[in-house]
Amino acid sequence: MKEISKAQCHIIEQGQWFSGRDTHLKQFLLSHAKCLSLSAHQSLFLRGDKHDGIYAVLSGVVRISGVSNNGKEAVLSFVDASLWFGEVTLFDRGMRTHDVYAQTDVTLCFVPHRALEQLLKQYPHYWQDFGLLLAQKLRVMFTSMEDHALLSAEQRVAKRLLILCAHLAQSNGHTFTLSQQQLADMTYLTRQTANQILKKLAKQQLIELGYNKVTILNQSALEQLCSQ
Missing domain, CATH: 1.10.10.10 (Winged helix-like DNA-binding domain superfamily/Winged helix DNA-binding domain)
Incomplete structure (x- = not known):
């Protein structure tokens, strides 16, 4: 994995969640971030994999989905530039809940679990910041459920x-x-x-x-x- 560039840091800064964080948290995440690339259709992680950290999309699009026992895929969402994902297992230390694949060629920012644990142990008030990231996803889910019922x-x-x-x-x-x-x-x-x-x-x-x-x-x- 490579260090992220200044241009890539600028992309991350455009994201709604990241832009609202304080300077110390931003600097910590960027200083521990690495850059990795995937080709289209390549998997990032699968349901049942261990939690390894959180990710943000720098370019391209990733697909989040679930697969049934007979191999049928159900697409839940697509994630594009400046958006973060993978925070669910940060809270419960469980296994990955869904599969994530590169929908297109993608470049990702990756912050490893060990660095996040170090941060949250030393500065536990940052749990609220990651809780806000999770809450954003919950709001989207509620809107989707409402659309299903009313539209x-x-x-x-x-x-x-x-x-x-x-x-x-x-x-x-x-x-x-x-x-x-x-x-x-x-x-x-x-x-x-x-x-x-x-x-x-x-x-x-x-x-x-x-x-x-x-x-x-x-x-x-x-x-x-x-x-x-």
């Missing part, structure tokens, strides 16, 4: 497409890689239902479909659909 299937698909576009779209447009099964998993729909809704949105010229790709053509119309 129609078409609205859930439209909202998820807008979220994914913001996180995954290429810098030169509104196109991102996504399989219909991944979309179905994240919206609690069957693949067939997700497919029908995507075709309907494409017919309305709100999106354009390609092989495992989606392009947003009319963002304002999708936003209006979500708010109906």
Whole structure:
């Protein structure tokens, strides 16, 4: 693993959680951070692995998912630049709860568990800072549960497409890689239902479909659909 560069430190500084921490905690994390790279589809860790530390995405996108006994993958979320993950096992010292794969080629910032234990033993008030990181994820989960209960299937698909576009779209447009099964998993729909809704949105010229790709053509119309 390599030391992180000044440019990479700047990326981390843009994150909502990190930017709100005090100077001492920021300096500690950056001084103990290492940089590692993964190729697309390579695993970072799997469910049941031991806790080794926390991570932040410097470039690219990682995919967090679970896999059933018969090998079916359920995608929970995608994580992109400046966002941190892996903090759950910091609290309970348990095993990793889900699988994390590189969705694209990725570069990650890694802060090892031993350094975090040293920090929290010496400065226990920083537990609250990591608790805030965990709480942010909990808020997202509650919002997702509320959407599942209150929004129609078409609205859930439209909202998820807008979220994914913001996180995954290429810098030169509104196109991102996504399989219909991944979309179905994240919206609690069957693949067939997700497919029908995507075709309907494409017919309305709100999106354009390609092989495992989606392009947003009319963002304002999708936003209006979500708010109906």
